[in-house]
Amino acid sequence: MILKSIVFVFIFLSLSVVSAEGKGRKKKQATKEVKTESAYQRFFKGKSCETKRGLITLHKMDGKIYFELPLNLLGKEMLLGSTISEITNNDFGSVGEKPKEPLHVVFTRQDSIISLREVSAIYYTTEEGIRKRLEESFKPAIILNLPVKVYSEDSTAVVLDLTDFLLSDNEGLSPFSQFAPINSGRRRVDKEFVKKNSFIGEIKAFEDNFSIRSSLSYLVTVRNQERVLFQKVPFTAVMTRSFILLPEEPMRPRMADPRIAIFYQAKYEFNSKKSGVDFRYYANRWRLEPVDEAAYRAGQLTDVKKSIVFYVDNAFPESWKKYIKQGVEEWQKAFEKIGLKNAIIAKDFPKNDPEFDPENLKYSCVRYSPSWTPNAMGPSWTDPRTGEIINASVYFYHNIAQLIQNWRFVQTAQADADVRRMQLPEELLGESIRYAIAHEVGHCLGFMHNMSASAAIPTDSLRSPSYTQKYGTTHSIMDYARNNYVAQPGDKERGVKLTPPHLGLYDYFTIKWLYTPLLDEKTTDEEVPVLDRWIGEKAGDPVYRYGRQQINSRWDPSSFEEDLGDDPMKSSAYGIKNLKYILANLNEWVGAEDKDYAFRQQIYNEIVMQYFRYLNNVIFNIGGIYLNEKYAGDPIPAYALVPKARQKEALVFLLDQLKEMAWIDAKDFKDGLPLMSDISGDMENAIFRGLLSRLNALAVCMEQSKEEAYSTREYMNDLYEFIMAPTKKRNSLSEIEKRLQIKYLSFLVSASGVEVKGMGGSPFAFSRDGMIEVMDYVQENSRNIYGELPDEYLGMFARRGCCFAPEEISGFGRTTNLNRPNVSIGTDCFLMLKKTLALLKSRMNTATEDTRLHYQLLVYKLEKVFKNN
Numbered sequence: 001m002i003l004k005s006i007v008f009v010f011i012f013l014s015l016s017v018v019s020a021e022g023k024g025r026k027k028k029q030a031t032k033e034v035k036t037e038s039a040y041q042r043f044f045k046g047k048s049c050e051t052k053r054g055l056i057t058l059h060k061m062d063g064k065i066y067f068e069l070p071l072n073l074l075g076k077e078m079l080l081g082s083t084i085s086e087i088t089n090n091d092f093g094s095v096g097e098k099p100k101e102p103l104h105v106v107f108t109r110q111d112s113i114i115s116l117r118e119v120s121a122i123y124y125t126t127e128e129g130i131r132k133r134l135e136e137s138f139k140p141a142i143i144l145n146l147p148v149k150v151y152s153e154d155s156t157a158v159v160l161d162l163t164d165f166l167l168s169d170n171e172g173l174s175p176f177s178q179f180a181p182i183n184s185g186r187r188r189v190d191k192e193f194v195k196k197n198s199f200i201g202e203i204k205a206f207e208d209n210f211s212i213r214s215s216l217s218y219l220v221t222v223r224n225q226e227r228v229l230f231q232k233v234p235f236t237a238v239m240t241r242s243f244i245l246l247p248e249e250p251m252r253p254r255m256a257d258p259r260i261a262i263f264y265q266a267k268y269e270f271n272s273k274k275s276g277v278d279f280r281y282y283a284n285r286w287r288l289e290p291v292d293e294a295a296y297r298a299g300q301l302t303d304v305k306k307s308i309v310f311y312v313d314n315a316f317p318e319s320w321k322k323y324i325k326q327g328v329e330e331w332q333k334a335f336e337k338i339g340l341k342n343a344i345i346a347k348d349f350p351k352n353d354p355e356f357d358p359e360n361l362k363y364s365c366v367r368y369s370p371s372w373t374p375n376a377m378g379p380s381w382t383d384p385r386t387g388e389i390i391n392a393s394v395y396f397y398h399n400i401a402q403l404i405q406n407w408r409f410v411q412t413a414q415a416d417a418d419v420r421r422m423q424l425p426e427e428l429l430g431e432s433i434r435y436a437i438a439h440e441v442g443h444c445l446g447f448m449h450n451m452s453a454s455a456a457i458p459t460d461s462l463r464s465p466s467y468t469q470k471y472g473t474t475h476s477i478m479d480y481a482r483n484n485y486v487a488q489p490g491d492k493e494r495g496v497k498l499t500p501p502h503l504g505l506y507d508y509f510t511i512k513w514l515y516t517p518l519l520d521e522k523t524t525d526e527e528v529p530v531l532d533r534w535i536g537e538k539a540g541d542p543v544y545r546y547g548r549q550q551i552n553s554r555w556d557p558s559s560f561e562e563d564l565g566d567d568p569m570k571s572s573a574y575g576i577k578n579l580k581y582i583l584a585n586l587n588e589w590v591g592a593e594d595k596d597y598a599f600r601q602q603i604y605n606e607i608v609m610q611y612f613r614y615l616n617n618v619i620f621n622i623g624g625i626y627l628n629e630k631y632a633g634d635p636i637p638a639y640a641l642v643p644k645a646r647q648k649e650a651l652v653f654l655l656d657q658l659k660e661m662a663w664i665d666a667k668d669f670k671d672g673l674p675l676m677s678d679i680s681g682d683m684e685n686a687i688f689r690g691l692l693s694r695l696n697a698l699a700v701c702m703e704q705s706k707e708e709a710y711s712t713r714e715y716m717n718d719l720y721e722f723i724m725a726p727t728k729k730r731n732s733l734s735e736i737e738k739r740l741q742i743k744y745l746s747f748l749v750s751a752s753g754v755e756v757k758g759m760g761g762s763p764f765a766f767s768r769d770g771m772i773e774v775m776d777y778v779q780e781n782s783r784n785i786y787g788e789l790p791d792e793y794l795g796m797f798a799r800r801g802c803c804f805a806p807e808e809i810s811g812f813g814r815t816t817n818l819n820r821p822n823v824s825i826g827t828d829c830f831l832m833l834k835k836t837l838a839l840l841k842s843r844m845n846t847a848t849e850d851t852r853l854h855y856q857l858l859v860y861k862l863e864k865v866f867k868n869n
Contacts, residue, residue, distance in 0.1 A: 055205060055245060079390060084239060100174060143165075146160040217234065250388070257532070260510060286308050288343055330502055335511060363391070389444075407432070414578040456545065461565075474501065556624065600672075604673070626641075659737075665679065724836065837862045
């Protein structure tokens, strides 16, 4: 028994030892499992890693950028925008500017690959069968495929390396804008991306967006048509790339209408109830909804759920900020008219808000650029699905201050002694800044230019104190009607207002049309009858007419930039009279201040430019056609020719100008300026070429007219009667009258097709699009003042795309496309030559000696022409 007991105890002890050893091993194994690192931990182990958490988690590690993308964001639509945060040279772009349209993107997964795709939102249907095929036909394009580096520890997110994507010369995220000042003047920019000098900068992540800064380096070469301006110069731009989640519940779109000046986006509509593919146009607009619908329905002024907030750049000169905020909040009056309180607000850049980033797509700002470009822009970025404006910013370039001062001087100095100085008083400069900002904010709200708004004002009313105090110079701040150049000396003292309005009647109407909440209508299509009725009620009233901006071609003289009043001849006559007055008094006004004559030389050039604007406001009435956007039932025609009597009046106005060009040479005034040639001769040539170039437009009008039009033959005869009038009256000819006859006969010879050699001339060259073209050296002087001056400021044709989105050209993309035929006037010109020759022969021996010699020379040359033919 004792032996058995000993054996049992031994066995028990042995088992206990084994058991204890087993427990020890399990403990060791358990400890080892706790210490075992996950693949996620190993991926980031031992490396310097900066992490930001928000909509997604961003990791910046060893010069690379990793997205920790939650799988629940797959398929969620976003905007990817690229904003300039820093730049080597702001001639290539300005801080705060978005050089490219944001990309509409989505992340998707296929097996173990995550794809970043660009979404197409250009179609619309309500039918499920068609929708499936559309989804197959407009499948989002893959921008890049990304292998999963590692899963998060709970497998709800994947880690992706986007370094190469964000450190590449991706055209859609490029810092180079086609609208940059460096591109003006027909320059070409060639760039070579230098990846080794590029790197990832600051990263930020927030609840509904995240951003990454990429410092991108290039070697840039810039050349014009003649030479290389600089070659392979180092260039760096720091770009903030923002991903912002689009609304989970899209805004209800509002259908656009071509009869109102609203930006829009188009979609293809596929509908089995229609015979073919149709277009569907959504208006661009902010989502403004009343907080209290019941109060709103009761007619009470109601707060909005989310205000439009513009943050004002802290880099602006302090004296400007007050006026900038006034320009932003100018529009609040119109929103209050439709019952919405605090719809638009201006704030300073926050100082202690860690989430604020002016380069982030989430924030709309008014940005300052220390640039000599005399311009401002107001682009906006929208939800491609609905037209909801997600972000909008105003870019305000420093040199616009000089531009608006020069506008005030050359347009109002005749009537306003306060502007007759080299530097405007703060209040007057601020008033102009307020106007410029309000105009650009209008674009940010979704409004196009309305160039006919000033033409609805009678020219004589622009000298009425009561009228101008109420309406200013135009019925829309979205017009280019700067200051009251019709006002005469003494008008200010009578109470005539010299500047544009705060907001015009048309601006209040567009706010009503675009932003009134239509709570009783439940769908986009149900809103249409209400919106259509509002426009229909105003149809035929010139105050509410939408005059499209004309860029590719010009036909409608009532929809011009920089014009005033309903009578171009009368308005231009007032304007020219004022320019003469300003030029005659300029030395007295600023001579004591302007020691080096720099300001006077600048203003002289602006006077010349302003004179050309007045002339072109007139010349397009010859062969002009008024154009209207029209729906069935509207009491206006789609088009109407400028009345024949007005066309003749325009011709006489311009011909009279040809006889009065000496004032522009201003010989006494130019005594202190650098040596320059008189420009009256070049201006005579420009006007004469412009007049003869209108023959093409007249031919188009003859084709389109249902009644008697101003024919090319009658126009030619009117030119003849004017130019040969002193000869018919047996008067002695002035030098300008002799030059006009020589130019006229040279044109007749060229246009008739007879041998030119006999006149010693060359074939006549028409001006571009029948306008009076500004001489190159005058334009160059303006460029020297402001940098590359946008053509929109000249009041002429835009030779580059700056500031004009395609949608601004016309309602729903329709442009006026009228062929300008090569006018067949050879026979008429030949007959006119014979008629002129007979007249000259009959007067050749009856004039004074100098005039007689002029006639003898012309007769000799004409006879030689006929002899050779």
